[in-house]
Amino acid sequence: MDRNSPPPAPPRKRLTIVDYLLFASVIGLIVFASYRVNDVLVYHWNWSRVFGFIIRFDEETGSWVANLLMYGLATTLRLAVWGTIFATIIGILMGYWRTVDNLTLRIISRSYVELVRNIPPVVFIFIFYFFISSQLFPALGVDDIDRDGYIVNTWAFWILFGDPALLSNFLAGVLCLAMFEGAYVTEIVRAGIQAVPKGQWEAARAIGLSRTNVLKDVILPQALRKILPPMAGQFITLIKDSAIVSLISIQELTFLATEVAATTTKVFETWILVGAMYFVLCYSFALLFAWLERRAARSRR
Amino acid sequence: MLDAHAKPLVEITGMCKWYGDFSALFDINLTVHEGEKVVVCGPSGSGKSTMIRCINQLEAHQKGTIRVDGVEVSPELKNIEGIRREVGMVFQSFNLFPHMTILDNLTLGPTRNRGISKKEARDLAMHYLERVHIAEQAEKYPVQLSGGQQQRVAIARALCMKPKVMLFDEPTSALDPEMIAGVLDVMIELAEEGMTMIVVTHEMGFARKVADRVVFMDQGEIIEVAEPEQFFSNPQSDRAQLFLSQLLGH
Numbered sequence A: 001m002d003r004n005s006p007p008p009a010p011p012r013k014r015l016t017i018v019d020y021l022l023f024a025s026v027i028g029l030i031v032f033a034s035y036r037v038n039d040v041l042v043y044h045w046n047w048s049r050v051f052g053f054i055i056r057f058d059e060e061t062g063s064w065v066a067n068l069l070m071y072g073l074a075t076t077l078r079l080a081v082w083g084t085i086f087a088t089i090i091g092i093l094m095g096y097w098r099t100v101d102n103l104t105l106r107i108i109s110r111s112y113v114e115l116v117r118n119i120p121p122v123v124f125i126f127i128f129y130f131f132i133s134s135q136l137f138p139a140l141g142v143d144d145i146d147r148d149g150y151i152v153n154t155w156a157f158w159i160l161f162g163d164p165a166l167l168s169n170f171l172a173g174v175l176c177l178a179m180f181e182g183a184y185v186t187e188i189v190r191a192g193i194q195a196v197p198k199g200q201w202e203a204a205r206a207i208g209l210s211r212t213n214v215l216k217d218v219i220l221p222q223a224l225r226k227i228l229p230p231m232a233g234q235f236i237t238l239i240k241d242s243a244i245v246s247l248i249s250i251q252e253l254t255f256l257a258t259e260v261a262a263t264t265t266k267v268f269e270t271w272i273l274v275g276a277m278y279f280v281l282c283y284s285f286a287l288l289f290a291w292l293e294r295r296a297a298r299s300r301r
Numbered sequence B: 001m002l003d004a005h006a007k008p009l010v011e012i013t014g015m016c017k018w019y020g021d022f023s024a025l026f027d028i029n030l031t032v033h034e035g036e037k038v039v040v041c042g043p044s045g046s047g048k049s050t051m052i053r054c055i056n057q058l059e060a061h062q063k064g065t066i067r068v069d070g071v072e073v074s075p076e077l078k079n080i081e082g083i084r085r086e087v088g089m090v091f092q093s094f095n096l097f098p099h100m101t102i103l104d105n106l107t108l109g110p111t112r113n114r115g116i117s118k119k120e121a122r123d124l125a126m127h128y129l130e131r132v133h134i135a136e137q138a139e140k141y142p143v144q145l146s147g148g149q150q151q152r153v154a155i156a157r158a159l160c161m162k163p164k165v166m167l168f169d170e171p172t173s174a175l176d177p178e179m180i181a182g183v184l185d186v187m188i189e190l191a192e193e194g195m196t197m198i199v200v201t202h203e204m205g206f207a208r209k210v211a212d213r214v215v216f217m218d219q220g221e222i223i224e225v226a227e228p229e230q231f232f233s234n235p236q237s238d239r240a241q242l243f244l245s246q247l248l249g250h
Helices: A017-040 A047-051 A068-097 A103-117 A121-140 A155-161 A164-195 A198-206 A211-226 A228-248 A253-264 A267-300 B048-055 B080-084 B102-113 B118-131 B147-159 B177-192 B204-210 B228-233 B238-248
Strands: A055-058 A063-066 B008-019 B022-033 B037-041 B063-068 B071-073 B087-090 B165-169 B196-200 B213-218 B221-226
Touching: A047 A253, A047 A267, A068 A103, A068 A164, A068 A228, A068 A253, A068 A267, A103 A164, A121 A164, A121 A228, A155 A164, A164 A211, A164 A228, A198 A211, A198 B080, A198 B087, A211 A228, A211 B102, A228 A253, A228 A267, A253 A267, B008 B048, B008 B196, B022 B048, B022 B196, B022 B221, B037 B048, B037 B204, B048 B063, B048 B165, B048 B196, B071 B080, B087 B147, B102 B118, B102 B147, B118 B147, B147 B165, B147 B177, B177 B196, B177 B204, B196 B204, B204 B228, B213 B228, B213 B238, B221 B228, B221 B238
Parallel strands: B037 B196, B037 B213, B087 B165, B165 B196
Antiparallel strands: A055 A063, B008 B022, B008 B063, B063 B071, B213 B221
16 A cells, blocks of 8 residues: 555535435426416516616706615615624624623613513614604704714715715614614623633733723634634624615615615515515625634634 | 742732632632742642632632732722732743734733833843744744643733732643643743742642642632652642552553
């Protein structure tokens, strides 16, 4: 025997007859469903009417411009980004409080998590929206914002927050989402902190680090690294969950899609198209996070 | 060896500790003077680790007093970090920070606690890394080092705080046999330089060579305190005799 000879090739994975049968039945189901829709419902497909709501040709300027569904997609994306930022801040704070000795902080964070997790999201959002729109925003003066102010009337503001006329509407959506998703982030962060071995706390304390530094320099960096995969999943969930804020009239993708479907009466086309838009958005992020994770894993060696 | 006029650095009097109803430590009295090296031994579960972990309050005691350099430490003490900075600790499982390079592991304490610059902290860290014979690994991460190397880094990390006393909690118990010598050599060098040390260990060779006193514990009590020669050749208590015969008798 020669030590340098290559190892035997691994057995190849082949599709079996069962796999082909499965494929066939899935295709059969799709064909059957389309037949039912076309034949039984007597539904007239008209995709072009719906596509016009993604981009349309503007006669006046003679160019293609974005239409309702693109605005909705942009708002959904903004909601997702800001929602994630705030949910992460809430989640890290509350998640840490879940692990401390102080009883008051533990009660606050535990109540928050249990409250949000045990109420249907729609109900939570109706209640919370009532509170922020009737109490918080008037107190903060969000509705009285100067739309021609030198900060508001800029490209950066438009890109970050969208139409200033809809600012309070948008912020309400962000806050609702952040409060809602924050509870789930809290639990992820708590699990991450608790997954850091006890010895790390002790070593950090033993060199005399203050409470804050123990957390900031030693525990959180390790905890956050551990929770990167579930956090990425939660971010994608947040994009999908953002659809429920359409119920409080936040003008994001689902809300505008409802309007488009009503105007055009092309219900199937609209929702299939919107479904595809959500899919592209979420799947892009899933790929991005998978790539980031691989990179993080490599840089750590 | 020991200066009769040395000041007491660690004074434990009448200390007791319970885990629930279980009495983990009972009436511990021990004074360690500046420059003294004390080895603590005893069967597992005898409270050795718990005792030294009370000194820097990683564990809270419930009765009695502990003074470190004259300051009483207790769970209520506001500035417990101040005490911990004077007390270096080395753990059985090293507990290096895995997300930082070796150098960053060492500079974290000094830059955060002593308020010194990055540059100074780096010089300090390199100085101690050289002392534990590991300077060439400064830019690596802990996982890339062997257990023995990691433990020497952990010693250097503790030394960077320029502690008045060093606590060692079974520093060689998690190491492969061929790694132990390197760590013990570093500890012996440290002892020769006059560091005050309290060492929980089963390395009786180290105890014989370095210790001024050996403390024998069993079931949460200090049973016997003696100079190493006397302790090993002529232990007074039955339990110490039994322990030594089990340790050396095969």
